[in-house]
Amino acid sequence: MKLLRVFVCIGLGLLAQSAWADRVTPNDRVETRLRIRHDADGHSAIAGFLLPGASLALKNTVSGWYEVTLTTGGSGFVSKSWAKLIPDAAPPVAAAAELRLGSWNLRKLGHGANKDFPRVAQVIEGHFDIVAIVEVMQKAGGHPGYDSLVAALGPGWNGIITSSPRPDTNSGSAEFYAILFRPARIQLCNGWTDLRYAPDPNDVFSREPAFACFATLLGNGSTGFDFLLAAYHARWADGDISDIQGEVKHLTEVFAAMGAARPGEHDLLVAGDFNLVSSDLEVTSSKPIRTVGTGSTLNSSGEVTDNVYDHLAVADLTVTSEMIGAEEVLDVRNVAADPKTYFQTISDHLPIVARFRVVADDD
Numbered sequence: 001m002k003l004l005r006v007f008v009c010i011g012l013g014l015l016a017q018s019a020w021a022d023r024v025t026p027n028d029r030v031e032t033r034l035r036i037r038h039d040a041d042g043h044s045a046i047a048g049f050l051l052p053g054a055s056l057a058l059k060n061t062v063s064g065w066y067e068v069t070l071t072t073g074g075s076g077f078v079s080k081s082w083a084k085l086i087p088d089a090a091p092p093v094a095a096a097a098e099l100r101l102g103s104w105n106l107r108k109l110g111h112g113a114n115k116d117f118p119r120v121a122q123v124i125e126g127h128f129d130i131v132a133i134v135e136v137m138q139k140a141g142g143h144p145g146y147d148s149l150v151a152a153l154g155p156g157w158n159g160i161i162t163s164s165p166r167p168d169t170n171s172g173s174a175e176f177y178a179i180l181f182r183p184a185r186i187q188l189c190n191g192w193t194d195l196r197y198a199p200d201p202n203d204v205f206s207r208e209p210a211f212a213c214f215a216t217l218l219g220n221g222s223t224g225f226d227f228l229l230a231a232y233h234a235r236w237a238d239g240d241i242s243d244i245q246g247e248v249k250h251l252t253e254v255f256a257a258m259g260a261a262r263p264g265e266h267d268l269l270v271a272g273d274f275n276l277v278s279s280d281l282e283v284t285s286s287k288p289i290r291t292v293g294t295g296s297t298l299n300s301s302g303e304v305t306d307n308v309y310d311h312l313a314v315a316d317l318t319v320t321s322e323m324i325g326a327e328e329v330l331d332v333r334n335v336a337a338d339p340k341t342y343f344q345t346i347s348d349h350l351p352i353v354a355r356f357r358v359v360a361d362d363d
Contacts, residue, residue, distance in 0.1 A: 023055040024066045027084040032334045034083060036076040040065040047076040051335065054126045055086055098324065099185065099216055102353035103132040103231065103271035103310060106346075110137040110145025111172070116336070116345040121152035123332045123346075127353055130181035130214065132231035132271045138165040138174040146178050158183045160195045166207040177210040177231035185358075189213035189226060189262070196261070198230065198254040205247055206235035209254050209270055213262055216358045224360050225322045227267035228258045234275040244275050245284040252286070255315045267322070268315035273349065275309050287313045293329025296350045302339025304331070310352045327354035 026034040033049040040062050047070065050056060056068035056076075065077045066085070106120065124131055136146045143161060150159050157180055165174035177195060181187075192213045200208040211230035215223040232251075237243035251270060258268045274281050282289040289311050296310040312327040314320050330351050336342035 022058040023086040024050075024058050024068050024078060024083050025055040025086055026050055026052045027082060030082055034078055036068070036070075036078055037065075038076065040067070040077045042079070044077070047074075049335075050078065050083075051122060051126045054122065058085065097358055099225070099356045099358050100127060100129045100353050101131070101229070101269070101271070101312075101356060102128055102327070102330075102351050103134065103273075103312070104347070104351035105134045105233070105273040105310060105349035106145070106149075107135055107348045108137050108145075109133070109135055109149065110139050110143055114345050115145065115148070117148045117152040119335045119346055120149060123330075123335055123351065124153065124180065125156075127330055127332070127351065128180075129185045130179065130229070131351070132229060133178040133180060134175070134231055134233040134272045136161065136176040136178050137172065138170070138176060139172065141170065143176050143178075146176065150180070153180065156182050156184060160188075160193075160212060162195050162197065162210050166197070166205075175207055175233060177207075177233075179212060179229065179231060181214065184217070186214050186216050187223070189215050195231070198257045204250045207233050209251070209272070211254075211258050211261070211270075213265070216356075218358065218360070224358050225267070225356060226265065227269055227320070228262060228265060230254060230258060230268075230270040230272075232270050232272035232274070234273065236275055241276065241280055245280065248274060248276060248281065248284045251313060259315075266316060266319045269320075270313040271311070271352070273309055274311050274313075277308055278311065281311060281313075285313055287315070288317055289313065290326035291329065291352060292326050293331075293350070293352070296329045296352060298333075298339070298343050298348050298350070300340075300343060300348075302333060302341070302343035304350070310349060312352065312354050322356045322359060324355040324357060327352050 033051050035046050036048045037044040038047045059069045060067040067075050070076050159180045161178040162176045165176045195210045195212045197210045198208050209230040209232040211228050213228050215226035218224045235247050255268050278289045291308050291311045295305045295307050297305050297307045333339050333342040
């Protein structure tokens with residue numbers, strides 16, 4: 001398995017958070033995205049966009065404009081009327097009270113040349129502290145899509161990826177699992193360096209889930225809420241619900257394997273693309289499924305469908321009391337020029353996110 005330290009490099013959007021420089025972020029008036037201009041002129045060409053919650057390093061101030069540093073090394077300008085400064089004395093991200101955890105099917109990541117990695121990284125930077133990535137495609141024994149994605153993230157991000165794909169062949173349809181996380185917010189548990197496949201002695205999974213142990217960091221540098229997180233991509237089976245359910249029902253065994261890998265740990269999470277809507281998944285897994293959203297999958301025009309296939313399954317919600325509310329589908333299609341462009345250059349799925357309190361460990 002491989003632990004990678006990644007560098008944030010988003011040419012059209014944002015850089016990693018830094019505690020050592022003033023930064024520029026959209027103010028509360030911005031609901032979707034803030035235009036970045038090539039020059040300090042409202043009629044200047046657009047150099048990119050900055051999403052709410054994201055930020056760029058401040059380079060200079062001019063009348064009515066903040067000059068910001070782009071990841072290309074060049075400069076861009078955002079209007080002071082629509083932006084605000086984050087001073088260098090702002091508390092580091094590790095002091096935040098909530099952890100944003102989710103998953104995202106990135107549609108054949110590594111196949112083709114259309115994937116807009118800066119935009120993908122922009123969404124991850126703006127909405128997550130840790131995210132499971134599924135549909136990372138194998139190519140010539142490697143994972144070029146994952147490599148390109150981690151190259152579009154920065155010193156604020158680490159990543160782990162399975163050492164082999166599933167199925168473990170040279171087929172172009174074989175997939176890796178990956179988990180990306182902010183080391184300022186979260187770290188691997190002591191003794192963990194990799195993403196481990198759950199045992200599958202009876203070969204019931206097309207792609208058995210892979211998991212690792214993580215611990216959140218409190219403001220004083222100590223560790224708090226810890227948990228095991230598995231990434232999972234269920235078989236599609238040509239949409240045969242009973243066939244998919246036949247695989248998914250074995251997640252009970254995956255939860256057992258996760259618990260055995262870290263005795264005494266009861267916060268066990270499986271996130272990913274289950275290829276089942278909530279009602280079909282809940283009766284199969286016997287775990288409460290609460291995903292909120294119209295649909296996490298898109299049609300070829302980029303329009304939201306009725307299918308919510310992406311979920312977070314929790315072994316025991318009464319034990320994992322750190323979870324705040326239900327996981328929700330994030331409609332981030334506005335990161336692209338239009339929904340169809342999102343479908344073509346980002347994914348046919350929307351990500352999901354759940355929030356957890358960053359508190360002292362209760363296991």
